[in-house]
Amino acid sequence: MFKWLEKNLPKIVMAPAVGLIGWFVYGFVLWTLYISFTNSKILPKYELWGVGQYVKLWGSRKWLIAVDNLLIFTALFLIFCVVIGIILAIFLDQKIRAEGVLRTIYLYPMALSFIVTGTAWKWILNPTLGIQKMFIDWGFENFTFDWLVNREMAIYTIVIAGVWQSAGFVMALFLAGLRSVEDEIVKAAKIDGANLFTVYWKILLPMMRPVFFTSFVILVHISIKSYDLIVALTQGGPGISTTMPALYMTQTAFHKSQVGLSAASAMMMFMAVAAVIIPYLYSELRRENAR
Amino acid sequence: MFLRWFLYFVLILFALYFIFPLYVMIVTSLKTMEEIRQGTLLTWPSGLNFDSWAVAWGGRGYGAGDTFLKPYFWNSIKMVVPAVFFSTFIGAMTGYVLTKWRFKGDQWVFLFLLFGCFIPFQAILLPMARTLGVLGISNSVIGLVLVHTVYGIPFTTLFFRNYYISVPTELVKAARIDGAGFFKIFFKILLPISAPIIVVTVIWQFTQIWNDFLFGSTFSFGEAAPIQVALNNMVLSSTSVKEYNVDMASAIIAGVPTLIVYVLAGKYFIRGLTSGAVKG
Numbered sequence: 001m002f003k004w005l006e007k008n009l010p011k012i013v014m015a016p017a018v019g020l021i022g023w024f025v026y027g028f029v030l031w032t033l034y035i036s037f038t039n040s041k042i043l044p045k046y047e048l049w050g051v052g053q054y055v056k057l058w059g060s061r062k063w064l065i066a067v068d069n070l071l072i073f074t075a076l077f078l079i080f081c082v083v084i085g086i087i088l089a090i091f092l093d094q095k096i097r098a099e100g101v102l103r104t105i106y107l108y109p110m111a112l113s114f115i116v117t118g119t120a121w122k123w124i125l126n127p128t129l130g131i132q133k134m135f136i137d138w139g140f141e142n143f144t145f146d147w148l149v150n151r152e153m154a155i156y157t158i159v160i161a162g163v164w165q166s167a168g169f170v171m172a173l174f175l176a177g178l179r180s181v182e183d184e185i186v187k188a189a190k191i192d193g194a195n196l197f198t199v200y201w202k203i204l205l206p207m208m209r210p211v212f213f214t215s216f217v218i219l220v221h222i223s224i225k226s227y228d229l230i231v232a233l234t235q236g237g238p239g240i241s242t243t244m245p246a247l248y249m250t251q252t253a254f255h256k257s258q259v260g261l262s263a264a265s266a267m268m269m270f271m272a273v274a275a276v277i278i279p280y281l282y283s284e285l286r287r288e289n290a291r
Numbered sequence: 292m293f294l295r296w297f298l299y300f301v302l303i304l305f306a307l308y309f310i311f312p313l314y315v316m317i318v319t320s321l322k323t324m325e326e327i328r329q330g331t332l333l334t335w336p337s338g339l340n341f342d343s344w345a346v347a348w349g350g351r352g353y354g355a356g357d358t359f360l361k362p363y364f365w366n367s368i369k370m371v372v373p374a375v376f377f378s379t380f381i382g383a384m385t386g387y388v389l390t391k392w393r394f395k396g397d398q399w400v401f402l403f404l405l406f407g408c409f410i411p412f413q414a415i416l417l418p419m420a421r422t423l424g425v426l427g428i429s430n431s432v433i434g435l436v437l438v439h440t441v442y443g444i445p446f447t448t449l450f451f452r453n454y455y456i457s458v459p460t461e462l463v464k465a466a467r468i469d470g471a472g473f474f475k476i477f478f479k480i481l482l483p484i485s486a487p488i489i490v491v492t493v494i495w496q497f498t499q500i501w502n503d504f505l506f507g508s509t510f511s512f513g514e515a516a517p518i519q520v521a522l523n524n525m526v527l528s529s530t531s532v533k534e535y536n537v538d539m540a541s542a543i544i545a546g547v548p549t550l551i552v553y554v555l556a557g558k559y560f561i562r563g564l565t566s567g568a569v570k571g
Contacts, residue, residue, distance in 0.1 A: 009473045010392035017385040017404060017444050024441045025407045028415040035417065044421070059409065088305060091298050104557055105306045108313070110564060111553035113502030115519045116546040119526050123319065123535050124332060134331040165562040172561055225411050228504040232523060249413040250509065258417045259417060277409040281402070 029270065036263035039083065044259055053264035066243045073244065074223040075160070080163040081219055082212070085170025090200055090265045092171070093178050097161050103175075106168035114165065118232025121161040124149070151241040154234055158242060161229055166222060170215050177211040179202060210287075224272055245269050307448065319395045320540040321342060327535055343536035346542055347525075360544050362514065363521035365499070367501060369432050369516055374439035375496045381440070382492060383449020383485065387477055389448070390455040391463045401452060407445030416509055423510055430515050438498045438510060446499075447492050454488040455481065487559070494556055495563035498549050 005012075027105050039049040088106055092099055109117060124130050127146040135143035147153035181204060189199050227246035230236060234253070236243040243251075245265060253262035319327065320343050321336040350359035385404070389397050419438065420429065428434035458481065467478050507517040516524070522545045527540050553560050 006472075010388040013384050013473070014388040014400070017381050017448060018400060020381075020441050021404050021407050021444060024419070025410060025445075028418040029410065031418040032414050035311065044417075079389075084305070087301070091302050094298055096298065096302065102302055102306055104554070105309050107557075108550065108553060109309065109558065111498060111549045112546045113504065113519050115502075115504050115523050116542045117312065119522065119538060119542040120316045121524075123538060124315055127328060130332060134333065137331050164309065164312070169564060173565060174394070174567060177362070177546060196366060200336065221409065225413075228519075231504065231508075232526070235527070246411070246413055250416070250505075254509065263417060266411070266416070269411045270414040273409060273411050277406075281405065281409075284302065285398075285402070 005079055032270075034261045035260055036267050038260050040260035040263070042257040042259065049260070053260045054268075055270070056261055057264045062240050062243055063245075063248055067238060069244050070223065070226075072155055073159060073226065074220060075225050076156070076159045077162050078164070078216065078219050080159070081167045081170045082215055083213070084163065084167040086174055086205070088167070088171040089174035089178060091168050092175055103172070108168070108172050109165040110169050112165075113229035115232045117161060117165055118229050121157070121164075122233050125157050125160075135190045135284045137187060151238050152205065154238060154242045158226075158230060158233055161233060162223070162226070165229075166219065170219070173211050173215055174208060177208050181207060213280070213283075217276055220276050221273060224269060224276075305513060316539045316543055320536055320543055322536055324534060324536060337350070343534070343540040344544070346534075346537050347540040356468055358521065358525050360518060360525070360541055363516055363518045364544070366432055366515060366521075367518040370435045370439065371497060371500050373498050374432050374436045374443065375493055375568045377436075377440040378443030378447050378496055379492050381444055382384070382449075383482075383489075384452025384477075385444070385448045386453075386455050387481055389452050390458070391447065391481070401448075404445050404448050410447060412442070412505055416505075418508065430511050430513070432511075432515055434510055435506060435515075435517065439496075439503065442506075443499070444494050446495065450488055450492045450495070451485075454485070458484065461549065490556065490559045491563045494552055494559050497552060498560070498563075501549050521545075 034046075035044050037048050037050060038045050039047075039052065091104060096102065099278075125145070125148040126143075127133075129148060130145075132143060132145040135145070135166055147157045185203065186199055189203055194202070225246055225248070226244050230242055230244055230247050234242040236247050246269065249262050249265045249269065252258045252265060293307070315332050318336050319332070321338075321340050322330070322334075323340060323342075326334070326337060337370065346359065348359060348361050348364075350357040350361075388400050423429035423434045423438075426434075428437065462480055465475055467482055471479065502519060503517070504519045504523065507520040508523070511517065522541050525541055
């Protein structure tokens with residue numbers, strides 16, 4: 001008995017982690033999946049109902065708006081974060097004075113919650129006393145900036161705040177990537193007569209492929225899960241114009257009491273994340289095993 | 292030469308863009324509402340006026356409807372400390388087993404745990420809400436401690452596993468030959484060299500849990516709410532005139548703990564971020 005215990009001690013110590021994750025992650029996802037095939041309203045029901053909830057979901061105008069917003073947000077969020085991140089990383093890589101201070105400034109939003117930054121941006125973007133008033137007081141009398149309360153434009157305010165929060169993080173990833181390249185490569189290229197622009201454009205950036213990949217995965221992941229920022233900035237409004245899937249899911253579950261429908265939307269999000277993450281994990285593991 | 296100026300110009304321009312909201316938050320929190328209406332976002336406050344901070348932290352002193360952050364700040368502390376401790380400890384143990392007591396299929400166990408870093412939490416919200424209800428700990432700090440501990444394990448395991456994998460296994464083998472047991476090896480050999488990764492993990496978990504809103508707002512309301520939920524409620528519940536100065540003071544109070552950690556231990560913060568930042 002004692003011998004058995006001693007032999008299996010490592011596995012026993014690991015058991016809580018495996019058990020908790022098995023139950024609270026895998027078990028719960030399966031439960032959600034099952035519920036998405038039932039006609040559950042306020043309380044979960046366990047008779048199967050087929051794919052009715054998915055049909056209902058994709059026929060719902062609000063969900064389609066949410067998916068549309070997610071696509072717009074993801075595209076712009078990705079482009080701006082990556083472009084700003086790369087520019088900052090390359091510029092910072094030029095033996096800049098006070099690099100540490102600048103880096104700290106670019107990255108501090110990552111330490112704040114989306115609720116805190118959303119609250120700040122909401123105040124800055126509000127049309128009566130915020131940025132619009134600032135420009136009017138400066139003499140631009142016809143300046144209007146009412147995106148926050150404009151159905152068509154409100155989604156872009158979420159992009160502005162999201163990029164502000166996450167661009168510094170992409171900068172950190174690329175800076176780390178650039179710094180890990182051997183100096184010799186750059187020196188050799190310069191001896192061959194390449195200017196700095198060509199060195200980056202033709203040699204260094206193509207070498208950053210894994211960093212692009214990582215940034216892509218992380219940013220897409222952040223955008224699919226976007227919830228806090230929208231709650232703090234627009235609550236999905238004006239109307240339902242800035243609804244996103246994560247917001248749709250909680251509203252459907254906890255305000256509308258449509259548990260089955262909400263489970264179906266959660267599973268759609270789960271599949272979207274899985275589609276991005278599984279290839280990523282696969283390639284990461286292969287890289288690790290190749291080492 | 293021109294190029295250097297251009298570099299600095301762009302870098303400083305971006306620095307201003309990143310600083311701008313923080314600057315606006317701070318100056319707004321120090322103004323009176325009158326000053327806010329008169330001036331612009333950038334106007335310097337007339338003096339150091341901490342009234343809105345006092346209101347944000349301790350309220351105005353009248354009964355019903357007077358929400359202020361103090362009790363929720365403590366809720367967050369009571370939630371963060373045990374959740375960080377338990378998740379870090381479990382992660383350290385699991386990482387230790389996965390690297391130093393390897394067994395057949397351990398890679399699959401790691402992958403099994405790692406996947407937990409990536410799931411969108413929407414896919415577990417509904418069963419979690421029911422489970423907390425069944426356990427009788429919904430709408431309580433204990434419930435949130437459980438939730439944050441569990442969903443922190445994949446990250447803490449990832450951190451410790453990646454750190455311990457670079458520790459030479461010979462050390463452990465030699466100790467085993469000398470007759471040291473499982474726990475002795477952990478506490479005498481691994482733990483003393485684990486300081487950096489413990490710092491990274493604690494900072495990561497602290498930041499994530501302190502800043503969490505999804506779990507806090509789904510599994511708690513009223514008196515048990517953590518600070519981010521309280522902040523959001525305060526800002527949204529505009530019963531009378533909107534007081535932007537109090538809103539900004541509240542936002543700063545809710546953001547200050549993680550900001551301090553970031554400024555003091557930025558290096559470790561970034562290390563955690565670049566090796567584990569997949570959580571939204």
